[in-house]
Amino acid sequence: MKTTLIGAAAAAVLAMPAFAQGADVPDNLEKLGNFQTTGTTEFTYVPQEGAFADGIRKTLERITLPEGFRIGLYAVVPDARHMAVGPQGIVTFVGTRKDKVWAVTDRNKDRVADEVKDFAPSLKFAIPNGPCFSKDGFLYIAEQNRVLLFPAAEFFYESPDVAAFNLVKQGELIPPEEESYNHTARVCRIGPDGKIYISLGQPFNVAPPEKLDLYREVGIGGIIRMNTDGTGREVYTYGIRNSVGHDFDPETGDLWFTDNQVDGMGDDIPPGELNHQTEMGQHFGAPWYGGGDVRTNEYAGQDVPYDVVMPAVEMTAHAADLGMTFYSGSMFPEEYRGAIFSAQHGSWNRTTPVGARVMVTHVAEDGTATSEPFAEGWIDGNGEYLGRPVDVAQLRDGSILVSDDLAGAIYRIWYEGM
Amino acid sequence: MKGLSALALGGLMLAGAAFGDAPPGDLEAGRKVAGLCRVCHGLQGVAQVPIAPHIAGEPVSYITRQLAAFRSGAREHEMMTVVARGLTDTQIADVATWYSAHTARASLPPGADGSAAPALCVTCHGETGIAVNPDAPNLAAETNIYLATQLKAFRSGKRRHEIMSGIAADLTDDEIRAYADWYAAMQLEVTEPGAPGPCGAAC
Incomplete structure (x- = not known):
């Protein structure tokens, strides 16, 4: 098995010499691209037991789920954001909005992680929020303004020095002067066409008119796609405010994505969105619409210059729908197969907080979709957050993982039956 | 509760004496206003995101x-534009009083040498990121990306300040990241209003 993996990685390197030869290869990328050591030998390990873990387990006792389902602590992972489960099931990579990517390993396969350490510690990451895997084991990490590529990451992650390449060089995902810390948590997925799809949130509450031409050209406030050698970049989706979760329906190949809608219009409008895209270039309404069919004050009364696709599901206003995944496992009962599991981070300034839960969305044969809460209880009686779910990912056994960047944890939800 | 308030005011006056601030607002009212801030900044002013x-x-x-x-x-x-738009002068004074009444202390991480602190920054922000100039914010233990984003905003002109705009103007991305990494690595300790400090009776 190891021989196969090394072979795959070496082949990848040979096939992509351009990645290692950029004029301004940052940090240690050049060395890592040549399989040299950088001298960084220290991992940071996150303790998995103790009072902190016990506190999280106590919180989980109050989480409610449909009958037959259970939730437990899978791993303590600081600042845990979006997740990518390795296609071989060896390791789960977890992004953050800080400077670390965590590698989470369940070595004894008791479905509780027993090792959490930082991935590629010799690299300086900036908002490495979005990891995603190709089926053949290439890990991509979408950062604030760069996308890195790690061949055979499930094998190389055991060493501090991993083979690493630029897919999109620093400063070329968006123009550097457009960088922001807010709405800059990227997510990525490899589509059924083999291209990588990357979300690019726009940094404003409502994007101002003078930015719209640039944003349309670059794909800010949209989703872009490109070939996995970095060529052929194009804008796939327009009219998004800040999408931090997307996935492809394994049945139809269609892209579905969540979007976070405009603040400051009141507690109950505009609705959050779960969107369904059926062809390239569709426009989803921002900034003319603030969410659903609610028009923004800034563009009130103006003609909307595009045909706009309305959301497939209007979600609770301000609940902050983030990561999502289609369920393709067989552990859960029939009604959940093919459904969408998604995370609501929870509102940040609503009078009474809403969200902080896992939703499930059932898509009917005619394409209509309905959402309902699946796991909830992370808001206590004082309106205080005990956790804030970010992303949902599926393990090979058909259970699902839920990340939480407030508690700094990953939970596992499994089905035990009635 | 009265005892707590009295202690808190005592602490506040000490903090105020250092920087010549008079507490303009009401501590308890400020704590309530902080309900608008706490999801992100925490009720005690320790960031949650x-x-x-x-x-x-x-x-x-x-x-x-x-x-x-x-x-x-x-x-x-x-x-912040959405939140601040709805605040009155009194609410601003109260919430500023609440967060200011907390005490922030910072220390170097194990093995760090204070003389390696970024020379451009220490005059105002201190070696450990506890400001020594009342016009400057504390930087201790802020996320490095937050600090880098602010420095880049000063560099590009998106954010302006009579001193910071000039300092940031010529910084490279690598310098910005190095300065941000320094302050992000500090260990921050925050004490609530009225609570004895970490040094207790020895203070």
């Missing part, structure tokens, strides 16, 4: 000035 800074122990004048700038549009942020 990496995009937000720690604000515990910042001078009243600093917090007031930033909130007023967000409210007027002089400083812009997708979330």
Whole structure:
């Protein structure tokens, strides 16, 4: 098995010499691209037991789920954001909005992680929020303004020095002067066409008119796609405010994505969105619409210059729908197969907080979709957050993982039956 | 509760004496206003999300000035502009009083040498990121990306300040990241209003 993996990685390197030869290869990328050591030998390990873990387990006792389902602590992972489960099931990579990517390993396969350490510690990451895997084991990490590529990451992650390449060089995902810390948590997925799809949130509450031409050209406030050698970049989706979760329906190949809608219009409008895209270039309404069919004050009364696709599901206003995944496992009962599991981070300034839960969305044969809460209880009686779910990912056994960047944890939800 | 308030005011006067601030607002009212802030900045001013800074122990004048700038549009942020738009002068004074009444202390991480602190920054922000100039915010233990984002905003002109705009103008991306990494690595300790400090009776 190891021989196969090394072979795959070496082949990848040979096939992509351009990645290692950029004029301004940052940090240690050049060395890592040549399989040299950088001298960084220290991992940071996150303790998995103790009072902190016990506190999280106590919180989980109050989480409610449909009958037959259970939730437990899978791993303590600081600042845990979006997740990518390795296609071989060896390791789960977890992004953050800080400077670390965590590698989470369940070595004894008791479905509780027993090792959490930082991935590629010799690299300086900036908002490495979005990891995603190709089926053949290439890990991509979408950062604030760069996308890195790690061949055979499930094998190389055991060493501090991993083979690493630029897919999109620093400063070329968006123009550097457009960088922001807010709405800059990227997510990525490899589509059924083999291209990588990357979300690019726009940094404003409502994007101002003078930015719209640039944003349309670059794909800010949209989703872009490109070939996995970095060529052929194009804008796939327009009219998004800040999408931090997307996935492809394994049945139809269609892209579905969540979007976070405009603040400051009141507690109950505009609705959050779960969107369904059926062809390239569709426009989803921002900034003319603030969410659903609610028009923004800034563009009130103006003609909307595009045909706009309305959301497939209007979600609770301000609940902050983030990561999502289609369920393709067989552990859960029939009604959940093919459904969408998604995370609501929870509102940040609503009078009474809403969200902080896992939703499930059932898509009917005619394409209509309905959402309902699946796991909830992370808001206590004082309106205080005990956790804030970010992303949902599926393990090979058909259970699902839920990340939480407030508690700094990953939970596992499994089905035990009635 | 009365005892707590009295102690808190005592602490506040000490903090105020250092920077010449008079507490302009009401501590308890400020704690209630902080309900609007706590999802991101924490009720004690210790940030809960990496995009937000720690604000515990910042001078009243600093917090007031930033909130007023967000409210007027002089400083812009997708979330803070929405929040500040709805605040009255009294609410700003109260919430600034609340967060300022906390005490922030910082220490070097194990093995760090204070003389390696970025020379451009220490005159105002201190070696450990506890400001020594009332016009400057604390930087201790802020997320490095937050600090880098602010420095880049000063460099590009998106954010302006008579001293910081000039300092940031010529910084490279690598310098910005190095300075941000230094302060992000500090260990921050925050004490609530009225609580004895970490040094207890020895203080």
